[in-house]
Amino acid sequence: MRAAVIGGRLQGLEAVYLARKAGWDTVLVDIKSSVPAQNMADTFYLTDARRKDELAAVLSGSDIIIPALENRAVLANLIETAEVLDIPLALDLHAYDLSSSKIASDQLFEDIGVAYPKHWP
Numbered sequence: 278m279r280a281a282v283i284g285g286r287l288q289g290l291e292a293v294y295l296a297r298k299a300g301w302d303t304v305l306v307d308i309k310s311s312v313p314a315q316n317m318a319d320t321f322y323l324t325d326a327r328r329k330d331e332l333a334a335v336l337s338g339s340d341i342i343i344p345a346l347e348n349r350a351v352l353a354n355l356i357e358t359a360e361v362l363d364i365p366l367a368l369d370l371h372a373y374d375l376s377s378s379k380i381a382s383d384q385l386f387e388d389i390g391v392a393y394p395k396h397w398p
Contacts (some may be wrong), residue, residue, distance in 0.1 A: 284346030285312030326351045367394040
């Protein structure tokens with residue numbers, strides 16, 4: 278199994294670590310030349326994940342793509358690239374949109390009657 282992790286900071290470090298523990302080969306992609314997960318991954322590519330042509334070349338041959346960042350433009354590009362390459366993408370964009378917004382998630386909790394911490398004045 279070859280997992281491509283996009284983003285090498287804290288989330289990427291966790292994703293690479295867990296993928297390696299599962300016995301998977303890992304490919305890390307980041308726009309910065311020095312990120313925490315860089316030395317843990319089997320392969321590191323210094324690539325801007327917003328550039329579709331470069332990203333497609335790096336991801337080709339991967340069995341799964343794991344986004345480990347919160348850049349909406351990159352996430353949108355990953356969705357398109359994963360579809361073109363027919364590689365599963367570990368992303369639920371609707372869930373991401375909901376959980377990345379405190380206002381939206383609080384409204385959901387309110388709507389379904391789940392208790393949540395109220396905001397400090």
